[in-house]
Amino acid sequence: MPDPDMSDPELLAWRCAEAMLAEDEASRAAGVTIDDVGPGRATVCMRVGETMINGHSLCHGGYVFLLADTAFALACNSGGEVTVAQACDVVFVAPARLDDVLIADAVERLRYGRNGICDVTVRRAGGEVIAEFRGRSRGLGRPLLD
Amino acid sequence: MPDPDMSDPELLAWRCAEAMLAEDEASRAAGVTIDDVGPGRATVCMRVGETMINGHSLCHGGYVFLLADTAFALACNSGGEVTVAQACDVVFVAPARLDDVLIADAVERLRYGRNGICDVTVRRAGGEVIAEFRGRSRGLGRPLLD
Amino acid sequence: MPDPDMSDPELLAWRCAEAMLAEDEASRAAGVTIDDVGPGRATVCMRVGETMINGHSLCHGGYVFLLADTAFALACNSGGEVTVAQACDVVFVAPARLDDVLIADAVERLRYGRNGICDVTVRRAGGEVIAEFRGRSRGLGRPLLD
Amino acid sequence: MPDPDMSDPELLAWRCAEAMLAEDEASRAAGVTIDDVGPGRATVCMRVGETMINGHSLCHGGYVFLLADTAFALACNSGGEVTVAQACDVVFVAPARLDDVLIADAVERLRYGRNGICDVTVRRAGGEVIAEFRGRSRGLGRPLLD
Numbered sequence: 001m002p003d004p005d006m007s008d009p010e011l012l013a014w015r016c017a018e019a020m021l022a023e024d025e026a027s028r029a030a031g032v033t034i035d036d037v038g039p040g041r042a043t044v045c046m047r048v049g050e051t052m053i054n055g056h057s058l059c060h061g062g063y064v065f066l067l068a069d070t071a072f073a074l075a076c077n078s079g080g081e082v083t084v085a086q087a088c089d090v091v092f093v094a095p096a097r098l099d100d101v102l103i104a105d106a107v108e109r110l111r112y113g114r115n116g117i118c119d120v121t122v123r124r125a126g127g128e129v130i131a132e133f134r135g136r137s138r139g140l141g142r143p144l145l146d
Numbered sequence: 147m148p149d150p151d152m153s154d155p156e157l158l159a160w161r162c163a164e165a166m167l168a169e170d171e172a173s174r175a176a177g178v179t180i181d182d183v184g185p186g187r188a189t190v191c192m193r194v195g196e197t198m199i200n201g202h203s204l205c206h207g208g209y210v211f212l213l214a215d216t217a218f219a220l221a222c223n224s225g226g227e228v229t230v231a232q233a234c235d236v237v238f239v240a241p242a243r244l245d246d247v248l249i250a251d252a253v254e255r256l257r258y259g260r261n262g263i264c265d266v267t268v269r270r271a272g273g274e275v276i277a278e279f280r281g282r283s284r285g286l287g288r289p290l291l292d
Numbered sequence: 293m294p295d296p297d298m299s300d301p302e303l304l305a306w307r308c309a310e311a312m313l314a315e316d317e318a319s320r321a322a323g324v325t326i327d328d329v330g331p332g333r334a335t336v337c338m339r340v341g342e343t344m345i346n347g348h349s350l351c352h353g354g355y356v357f358l359l360a361d362t363a364f365a366l367a368c369n370s371g372g373e374v375t376v377a378q379a380c381d382v383v384f385v386a387p388a389r390l391d392d393v394l395i396a397d398a399v400e401r402l403r404y405g406r407n408g409i410c411d412v413t414v415r416r417a418g419g420e421v422i423a424e425f426r427g428r429s430r431g432l433g434r435p436l437l438d
Numbered sequence: 439m440p441d442p443d444m445s446d447p448e449l450l451a452w453r454c455a456e457a458m459l460a461e462d463e464a465s466r467a468a469g470v471t472i473d474d475v476g477p478g479r480a481t482v483c484m485r486v487g488e489t490m491i492n493g494h495s496l497c498h499g500g501y502v503f504l505l506a507d508t509a510f511a512l513a514c515n516s517g518g519e520v521t522v523a524q525a526c527d528v529v530f531v532a533p534a535r536l537d538d539v540l541i542a543d544a545v546e547r548l549r550y551g552r553n554g555i556c557d558v559t560v561r562r563a564g565g566e567v568i569a570e571f572r573g574r575s576r577g578l579g580r581p582l583l584d
Contacts, residue, residue, distance in 0.1 A: 020201030026208060029197035051175035055166030055219065061231050062172060062212025069207045073200070085207050087525070087574070089235035089381060091428065093404050110421055112385050117424050119411075129402055132409050134426060136383065136525070233379070233428070235527060237574065239550050256567055258531050263570050265557075275548055278555050280572060282379070282529065312493030318500060321489035343467035346511070347458030353507045353523050354464060358500025365493065377499050381527035 009039040013078035040108035042074035059096035068133035071106035076137040101125040155185040159224035186254035188220035205242035214279035217252035222283040247271040260285040301331040305370035332400035334366035351388035360425035363398035368429040393417040447477040451516035478546035480512035497534035506571035509544035514575040539563040552577040
């Protein structure tokens with residue numbers, strides 16, 4: 001008997017996100033948590049910790065990217081197909097600092113064939129934009145959940 | 147009396163790199179080490195650890211980016227001016243896995259005004275390309291070293 | 293006496309767009325026309341002509357880019373400050389062909405300092421997406437209109 | 439009997455480039471000519487004409503892009519497989535003006551599977567860099583020549 005939940009795209013997105021984050025040591029070690037997720041979208045957040053600071057005393061671009069990339073991954077895997085990043089670009093708009101709480105909002109902009117384009121905005125809690133990220137994804141044709 | 151070392155671009159690049167990495171908690175916590183550095187170039191490496199693995203059991207794109215971004219930062223700060231990332235793009239060519247040693251080679255391609263373009267190739271030790279990264283930098287007009 | 297029109301952002305955007313396109317031999321020679329313009333947005337269209345076809349019998353990427361770039365220019369100059377492109381990226385989603393009418397919708401996503409980020413979607417009339425473009429702009433601090 | 443020329447990569451690259459440009463109305467109408475071509479590389483040039491000028495009295499970004507994109511196309515089709523652009527990004531380094539002769543040098547950086555990355559530098563004759571372009575290509579698995 002098919003799992004009735006799979007026909008609800010909101011619930012499917014949550015189950016995919018939880019399954020992915022459960023295995024995602026990198027995001028968990030960085031303290032990334034899910035605020036919201038749905039079909040083609042995800043919102044995650046992270047506090048900038050001491051081991052995320054770079055040589056200019058700002059949050060290392062790698063961690064801003066990691067947060068955005070995790071939001072991107074949850075958004076583009078939300079339909080239940082294993083989907084990976086092909087390429088990403090990020091514009092650094094303003095620096096983030098120690099103890100800032102960063103929120104990344106990912107929204108899929110387009111799907112075409114196996115490809116997708118997803119826009120992610122990273123904000124400091126309170127609203128200032130920290131970075132604008134665009135990711136391109138490719139589906140692998142395999143189911144994410146068993 | 148001016149420091150005579152500052153007239154040697156190779157030595158200046160090393161001193162800038164060491165000063166930056168000494169403050170860069172993010173790169174140090176990730177185990178990034180400097181292989182080589184010089185005017186407009188830097189080579190750094192990192193082993194993929196357990197806390198760098200994502201929900202597809204591969205190295206999280208955030209850590210591939212972090213390594214490339216650190217190489218980029220060392221290369222574009224190698225002349226002694228505080229220089230920050232404006233924007234970066236990365237193409238993920240092949241996945242990296244647990245315990246892979248990754249090497250990022252950064253070479254400045256162009257300087258114009260306060261702006262620069264820097265290309266970084268991330269390889270697995272042994273040679274396979276993992277990612278191609280291009281960063282755009284902007285100098286802030288302040289000296290990096292005291 | 294100050295021109296009262298300049299306090300109306302919609303009218304200012306139209307006057308800037310018309311002034312720019314009047315001088316833009318490239319867009320006019322390509323048959324680009326303005327469908328709509330407003331503060332931080334512009335919609336332009338163009339028919340794919342015989343001199344826009346490439347070696348694969350498709351619309352040359354240069355003309356898809358030209359159309360998107362013109363929409364971007366009108367959107368980011370719509371506030372009356374001379375603003376130029378720093379960098380752009382384009383994803384080619386589907387090919388365009390001879391006689392297709394292409395419509396480019398530009399929307400500024402963000403302004404920060406003198407910089408801006410503008411997203412442009414190019415569609416075939418009827419709706420299929422042809423390309424997704426993102427441009428980064430920089431204002432030069434000079435007025436566009438006399 | 440197999441054509442013996444096809445085993446010479448330099449000659450194959452020329453034959454592919456000539457075949458492509460013969461059909462490429464867009465490049466020919468813009469006056470693009472081939473300076474050199476070889477396996478994974480191409481150099482093309484173009485004079486900035488009156489119908490290439492934008493609303494700021496500079497060469498329209500669309501024509502700088504067109505020139506770079508043509509060099510990219512010749513380089514990535516030089517092995518004889520029909521290969522198309524997936525995505526491109528361009529950084530505008532300096533403006534080009536009426537009657538400038540622009541030279542675009544394309545070099546393939548990497549091939550992986552059906553994908554490729556190609557870097558193109560556009561210079562004014564004499565040497566100043568006008569733009570840095572990076573294109574991503576995808577082979578379609580069909581021969582370019584009969």
